[in-house]
Amino acid sequence: MGTPVFPVGYDVLVSRLRRAGCVWAEEEARLLVAAGGGPEKLAELADRRVAGEPLEYLLGWAQFCGERIEVDPGVFVPRARTALLVSTAVRVTGPAATVVELCCGSGAVSRILARRLTAPRLVAAVDVDPAAVACARRNLADLGVPVLSGDLFDPLPAAWRGRLDLVVANAPYVPTAAMVLLPPEARRYESPAALDGGPDGLAVLRRLAAAAPSWLAPGGHLVVEVGQAQVERFQAVLSEAGLVPSAVRDDASDATAMMGRCPVGMTGRRHEN
Structure with missing residues (x-):
């Protein structure tokens, strides 16, 4: 040609x-x-x-973990580094896992987990941004995964408390003061709510960690993405919540994933408010 x-x-x-x-x-x-x-x-x-408009918005899709994911203007564009989040979630999650993705954006992580996990029960994806919810619904429609609108665990049925094997989230973790350092195409075109993690970048992640033990099954995992400089502080956050923390680093993609495991002796019912 x-x-x-x-x-x-x-x-x-x-x-x-x-x-x-x-x-x-x-x-x-x-x-x-x-x-x-x-x-x-x-x-x-x-x-x-x-x-400066992101290429993905012009094309209508982003390449992520070998698949094309539909992406609408304003919706967080899946990054290559988030492949570490996916592989970490797969590694810690057993067969027939019950999975929820929070802060789902386009639903990219759920879509790849459906392909890589053995017989997963992807019970829901959640995002607070209506544009992201609409986009994720298209990306996950053929999987039959409901996409719910709301803040973190709020839209989930109370009956799911203590029953989730995996909660995965690429929550915002950029410190507010560092937002000006982001590439212009992210800063100008993507939703700030998908990027800005508050003064130290952990505002949303703290709330996520605090609520997770009441939703995880014993032995279940919370898996999130963080900045490398945030690992020590977020380890303390996970420990304070009663979760067992660990971290995985991939220097090649400048990616860090963190896990919080719910101890087998802990039950979600004990953590209900």
């Missing part, structure tokens, strides 16, 4: 993307061409990308 032909020239478009800071300019150019729509549509997409 020959080089794709652009109205303004392939090389010109690649140069524009590269000057705009797109590291993988050639690949992005090919994806924009493949999105179709003719020369005018392509020119529009190129202009929006050069202006």
Whole structure:
């Protein structure tokens, strides 16, 4: 096959993307061409990308753990580093696990867990952002996973207390003061609620850890993503909640996943308020 032909020239478009800071300019150019729509549509997409709009919003999907995940404008774009969160959850979770994903965004993590876990019971995904809920419902529709709207565990039926084998969440963990350091495409286009974790980045994660023991089955796990600098503080948070903490680090992807295991002697019923 020959080089794709652009109205303004392939090389010109690649140069524009590269000057705009797109590291993988050639690949992005090919994806924009493949999105179709003719020369005018392509020119529009190129202009929006050069202006900083995330490529995933222009394409309508993100590549994550080998699958295309639909992503709507404003919804958190799945990051490659979150593959560690998925692999860690798979490693600690047994067959036929009962799984809930909180702060689900597009539902990407649930979709990959459905493929990798043995006979999982993906009972729900939850997000507080209506745009994320709508997006996740499309991504999880063929799996029959209900996507609920609400804050953390709030939308879950009370009957599920003490019965979840895995609660997985890519909750916001960027400290508020560090939001200005994020890449412009994240800072300007993604929902702040999916990124801003409060003064030290742990505001949502603290609430998640405090509530998790009442929902986890004995031996069940809470698995989340954090920044490497937050590991020691979040270990203390998990311990204070009665969970047994541990961490996994992947330097290649600059990713850190943390687990909180519910001790076998602990029952969810003891932690109901």
